[in-house]
Amino acid sequence: MDRLLSRAAYYHARAVLKSRRKAAAAARLTLSKARKEHTEFRRLVSADIRASRAEEKASLVLGPAAPKVAVGKKEIELLGAMDQLRVIPPKIPQESGKRLGLWNIVKGDRVVVLAGPDRHKIGTVTAVDKESNRVTVEGANKVPIKTPSMFLSVDPNTPAVMWREQPIHVSQVRLVHAIRDPVTNVFTDHIVANVTRSPLMKDKMTGKLHWTRYVAGTNIVIPWPEEVEPDHVDHPVDTRIMTVETASFIPTLLKAPMPLEVIDELRAKYSKFRTRFSKEFKERLDEKERVEKERIETLKKMARTPLQDAHRRDREEKKKLGPPVMSDEVAEMIGKVMAQNRPELLKKLEAKA
Numbered sequence: 001m002d003r004l005l006s007r008a009a010y011y012h013a014r015a016v017l018k019s020r021r022k023a024a025a026a027a028r029l030t031l032s033k034a035r036k037e038h039t040e041f042r043r044l045v046s047a048d049i050r051a052s053r054a055e056e057k058a059s060l061v062l063g064p065a066a067p068k069v070a071v072g073k074k075e076i077e078l079l080g081a082m083d084q085l086r087v088i089p090p091k092i093p094q095e096s097g098k099r100l101g102l103w104n105i106v107k108g109d110r111v112v113v114l115a116g117p118d119r120h121k122i123g124t125v126t127a128v129d130k131e132s133n134r135v136t137v138e139g140a141n142k143v144p145i146k147t148p149s150m151f152l153s154v155d156p157n158t159p160a161v162m163w164r165e166q167p168i169h170v171s172q173v174r175l176v177h178a179i180r181d182p183v184t185n186v187f188t189d190h191i192v193a194n195v196t197r198s199p200l201m202k203d204k205m206t207g208k209l210h211w212t213r214y215v216a217g218t219n220i221v222i223p224w225p226e227e228v229e230p231d232h233v234d235h236p237v238d239t240r241i242m243t244v245e246t247a248s249f250i251p252t253l254l255k256a257p258m259p260l261e262v263i264d265e266l267r268a269k270y271s272k273f274r275t276r277f278s279k280e281f282k283e284r285l286d287e288k289e290r291v292e293k294e295r296i297e298t299l300k301k302m303a304r305t306p307l308q309d310a311h312r313r314d315r316e317e318k319k320k321l322g323p324p325v326m327s328d329e330v331a332e333m334i335g336k337v338m339a340q341n342r343p344e345l346l347k348k349l350e351a352k353a
Helices: 002-065 073-078 149-154 241-245 260-266 279-302 306-321 328-341 343-352
Strands: 110-113 122-129 134-137 142-146 161-165 173-180 187-192 195-197 213-215
Touching: 110 134, 328 343
Parallel strands: none
Antiparallel strands: 110 122, 110 173, 122 134, 142 161, 173 187, 195 213
């Protein structure tokens, strides 16, 4: 028994180790893909920077003699424009552990940009990308993007370049909050360097965590921005709500159209009792059950221990020998033992005989 327990513990440890190695390999693959994406993103950034510096150097050194890189109107518009992939930041894998867990900056907050061409500019957060630790600030860090060819094929008059806010890393922005001056009672904007939060609380209905934001070192509460419901505008082509809610088709078995599959289900054609099956469907079910039984038997054989295999072989050998037959020698020996142990029983048998 101890040997079986030790063998079971050994195989259990091997299975746990195998699953851990498999999870570690999957995590390494995910991190490798993420590193490739970050490398490609940095390559695009470096290519843009090198091209910009080369154009600036040629313009400063050569002046009017600098080669013209743009000839037509479209080339002039595309000069300096970035590729669409340049604006999409790569995602940070969850396995790296570098994603922010709890965000104190959400959509609708007012923030100030600390780096880049729009440094010291205050704007409203329009989007939060938690997978890349970046936020999009309204009117900040705008870059020219080449219009996708799909848009140009639909409308040839579409501009070749469109301006778009590029996401900014969350470490390069700070919250801006209006704080009242105790002397003048005037509210002025202050940059909140550090934010602290209250203990986490979980909503029993939604299961979401919520907390209160404070300016670090004070009891000044930073309220969460109010969620503004989108203003839906009705258009002439929109379908009215009463038309959508009106039932235009009520299924019934009394008149067509009714799908044959629905009729079969309502008539219990696929009942477990198999009294209304078609011949082909019944054969298919029987074949499926046979395959499932073979699979279970195979798994049972694979899960047997050496001791179970030995007992199984012993049982098969006993079955081959057939039912036991008592020989005359064995019967005589049993009679002698009974005569020694219970002589009165032997006398009764002789009297009856």
